[in-house]
Amino acid sequence: ALLRAADAAMYASKRTGHRIEEAELGADTRRLRDLADAIANDNLALHFQPILDVRTQAVLAVEALLRWDHPDDGPIAPNVLIPLVEASALLTPLTRWVLRNACKATRQMHDRGHRVGVHVNISIRNLADPTFADDVLAALHDHQLPSKWLTLEITDSSGFQPDDARRTVARLTEAGVGVALDGFGNDSVMVRIRTMQLTALKVDQSLLTDATHSNYGRAVLRTLGAFGRELGLPLIVEGVETAEHLHAAAGAGIERAQGFGLAKPLSFPETLAWLDGRLSLDQPLTPPATAAV
Numbered sequence: 274a275l276l277r278a279a280d281a282a283m284y285a286s287k288r289t290g291h292r293i294e295e296a297e298l299g300a301d302t303r304r305l306r307d308l309a310d311a312i313a314n315d316n317l318a319l320h321f322q323p324i325l326d327v328r329t330q331a332v333l334a335v336e337a338l339l340r341w342d343h344p345d346d347g348p349i350a351p352n353v354l355i356p357l358v359e360a361s362a363l364l365t366p367l368t369r370w371v372l373r374n375a376c377k378a379t380r381q382m383h384d385r386g387h388r389v390g391v392h393v394n395i396s397i398r399n400l401a402d403p404t405f406a407d408d409v410l411a412a413l414h415d416h417q418l419p420s421k422w423l424t425l426e427i428t429d430s431s432g433f434q435p436d437d438a439r440r441t442v443a444r445l446t447e448a449g450v451g452v453a454l455d456g457f458g459n460d461s462v463m464v465r466i467r468t469m470q471l472t473a474l475k476v477d478q479s480l481l482t483d484a485t486h487s488n489y490g491r492a493v494l495r496t497l498g499a500f501g502r503e504l505g506l507p508l509i510v511e512g513v514e515t516a517e518h519l520h521a522a523a524g525a526g527i528e529r530a531q532g533f534g535l536a537k538p539l540s541f542p543e544t545l546a547w548l549d550g551r552l553s554l555d556q557p558l559t560p561p562a563t564a565a566v
């Protein structure tokens with residue numbers, strides 16, 4: 274019967290897509306209204322999944338995971354709920370509920386002698402909210418939990434709003450709150466590296482700029498160099514403008530480079546003239562034999 278209903282809905286949507294859309298909007302709206310009630314009445318729960326030290330198995334922290342048992346529809350998974358909430362005005366109150374209850378639970382764990390950290394999942398959209406950092410610090414303060422025990426996990430930074438988000442993260446980390454990137458390695462770039470038979474990576478100029486400005490930037494570039502070598506994927510760094518840039522690339526173990534500081538784009542005749550005066554390889558650059566997915 275369920276299948277037949279789905280078929281009928283699909284058929285109807287082909288003919289009168291507009292009306293189906295309205296019906297779906299209605300269902301989402303109803304859920305959000307019920308969620309607003311659940312937040313107001315504390316009818317939500319958190320589960321906690323321990324994070325352990327790999328070697329010693331000591332408990333380092335617990336990750337708070339939202340649970341909602343809908344009065345009619347039963348449990349609604351956070352993966353279903355959160356995208357709905359993110360597009361609504363409920364994101365702020367829901368996140369506030371999760372933060373407060375996570376801090377409260379952790380305070381109770383500490384009071385029983387279990388000094389563990391707590392990880393709270395937040396949406397990238399929370400970071401754009403100018404009151405968010407204050408909400409976080411207030412939740413910690415109200416439960417007398419020092420900031421070092423809290424880590425926020427951010428999923429899907431693709432919607433990263435550089436200025437607002439960066440300011441919020443800086444404010445929180447400076448206050449001692451941890452910020453983790455959730456789902457690392459499953460973002461679009463890493464998925465492409467993992468699934469496509471690439472033969473080289475072209476490294477953006479911004480990494481080179483960072484590498485000449487900070488130790489952290491230098492470490493990132495060095496790590497990328499090691500990453501390329503380990504995968505058998507040659508790196509070609511772009512935007513080498515100065516001797517310092519070239520030095521940074523070499524220091525990171527990156528072997529190929531291009532940029533205005535090495536050679537500018539040239540017309541065809543200029544290219545021929547330029548080549549005449551240069552040493553070139555007598556074969557195309559190919560990756561080492563290890564580069565195979």
Ligand code: C2E
Pocket residue numbers: 322337338339350351352355371394395396426428455456
């Ligand atoms: P889950 O509890 O069903 O949560 C799914 C995702 O919903 C979370 O992925 C997180 O992105 C989001 N989420 C949960 N609670 C909140 C919240 O309060 N606020 C916001 N904004 N988002 C929330 P995440 O963070 O990667 O969590 C790990 C997920 O993986 C959890 O699912 C957990 O139950 C599940 N899991 C843990 N261990 C295993 C395992 O060994 N195998 C599998 N298959 N799943 C596991």
Ligand code: MG
Pocket residue numbers: 336394426455
């Ligand atoms: Mg998480």
Ligand code: MG
Pocket residue numbers: 455456
């Ligand atoms: Mg995760």
